Amino acid sequence: MSQKDAGVDLDASLGYLLKEASSALRTAMExxxxxxxxxxxxxxxxxxxxxxxxxxxxxxxxxxxVTRQTMNVLLQALERDGYVTRPAEAPVGKALPARLTPRGRRSLEKATAAVRSVEVRMLSGMTEAEQSSAFRSLRSMVRALRDGDDGR
Amino acid sequence: MSQKDAGVDLDASLGYLLKEASSALRTAMExxxxxxxxxxxxxxxxxxxxxxxxxxxxxxxxxxxVTRQTMNVLLQALERDGYVTRPAEAPVGKALPARLTPRGRRSLEKATAAVRSVEVRMLSGMTEAEQSSAFRSLRSMVRALRDGDDGR
DNA sequence: GACGGTATGTCAGAATGCTGACATGAGTCA
DNA sequence: TGACTCATGTCAGCATTCTGACATACCGTC
Structure with a gap:
């Protein structure tokens, strides 16, 4: 099922593979x-x-x-549940600097460990050199994609 | 703004970079x-x-x-709009084999060209060797992530 | 000071994707 | 044959994210 004659391009496309890897990482993190x-x-x-x-x-x-609208609803929930605090007034401009509460920091600890284990697993089987190479490649892709934009 | 002292880990994490690259690719495709x-x-x-x-x-x-539920609503829309056809009855089991209509094929042509140009832009500045290396790296990550799953 | 451009926070509505659930068909094994 | 397991298509409800819009605040030039 995985390797038919008709399906040549997709299995050779770096874009498709990038999507696949990102999806696998997201699933594992979830x-x-x-x-x-x-x-x-x-x-x-x-x-x-x-x-x-x-x-x-x-x-x-x-x-x-994500968009700032999306982050806003998330931040409001996190603030309501006591993971994050924001000042009532902006010290400068309109930007409200957010900070973790002790509770937020505590909640993050386990999550960080869990996510780190996923990343370790993802990188198992890759040498240091391969990892740096992959790092440079991904960086290059990001820059190339962004440069083509309308200067965002 | 981009490079503070406090932010060390994120800029060095392959997982984060993978997400960034995937996001950039998705945005460019959109x-x-x-x-x-x-x-x-x-x-x-x-x-x-x-x-x-x-x-x-x-x-x-x-x-x-995506989930099969998500794809189902998309397929129904594509079928309704005449891009795709599915037989009324399953030739075997419950699986309905879908096929592109001429209209679907025509609609896909321009899209394929557009997406291909994005991928070309993404890979500009990378040598063939770098591309194969990145390919192997991403494949390795996907396999490592999936192996850890409950045998999905 | 007045003005245009940019960035921000936030609300509301719409689109998109997911989880849960059910029924159906095929294969396996006793 | 019957029971069990698994994969599939599909419906409904919910969650998440996005687009659109508005008001406000800074910063540059005039």
């Missing part, structure tokens, strides 16, 4: 995050805030590759 | 497909059918990395 009651975007937001405290809603959205 | 009135999943379904005629709904779903 599996380990589900027992923790956390979605991938949920985790992404917390991890971003842990590594870069004070990010605004829009910055978080860009970091998690 | 941009070129939008003028054709086609979504990415829409295109994926048609391309799969062009390369492997007679795929069933479930097989298409797996190929496009």
């Amino acid at each position: 599996e380990v995050l589900r027992p923790l009651g956390m979605s991938v975007t949920h985790y992404s937001c917390l991890e971003l805030l842990a590594q870069r405290p004070g990010l605004s809603n829009s910055e978080l959205a860009r970091g998690a590759f | 941009e070129v497909l939008r003028p054709l009135g086609m979504s990415v999943t829409h295109y994926s379904c048609l391309e799969l059918l062009a390369q492997r005629p007679g795929l069933s709904n479930s097989e298409l779903a797996r190929g496009a990395f």
Whole structure:
């Protein structure tokens, strides 16, 4: 079923393979995050805030590759549940710097470990050199794709 | 804004980079497909059918990395609009083999060209050797991620 | 100071995809 | 044959994300 004559291009397309890999990674992350009651975007937001405290809603959205509207509803939920705090007024401009609460930090700990184990598993069977090579390749693809845009 | 001291891990994570690349690719594809009135999943379904005629709904779903329920509503729309045909009865089992209509094939032509140009742009700046290397790396990641699953 | 451009936060509605559930058909094994 | 398992197509409800829109705040030039 997997290798028919008619299907030549798809199995040779780096774009298709990229989608496949991303989908597999997402599925694997969902599996380990589900027992923790956390979605991938949920985790992404917390991890971003842990590594870069004070990010605004829009910055978080860009970091998690969703729209700022999507991140906004997520942030409101996280704030309501006490994982995140934002000041009532913006210190400058309109951007509200978000920070993890102790509870948010605690909740993130297990998730980080779980996600890290997934990444370790993903990279098992690859040498350091292969990993750096893959890193450079993906970086190159991202830049090439973005450069073609209307200067976003 | 892009390179703070606090943000070390994320910029070094292959998982994060994989997500970024996949997101960039999806955005680029959406941009070129939008003028054709086609979504990415829409295109994926048609391309799969062009390369492997007679795929069933479930097989298409797996190929496009969505659930069979999602693919079902898409297939119904494509069938209603005359891009795809399915027999009224299953020749064997319950699987209904889908096929492109001439209209579907015609509609796919421009989309294929557009998507191919995106992939070409993505791979510009990479040598053949780098591309094969990236291919092997991504394949390895997919296999490693799937092996850890419950034997799906 | 006035103005245009850009970035942000937020609300509302629509689109998209997923989970849960059910019925059906085929294969396996006792 | 009958029971069990598995894959499939499909319906319904829910969750997530997106697009569109608006008000506000900064920053540049005039």
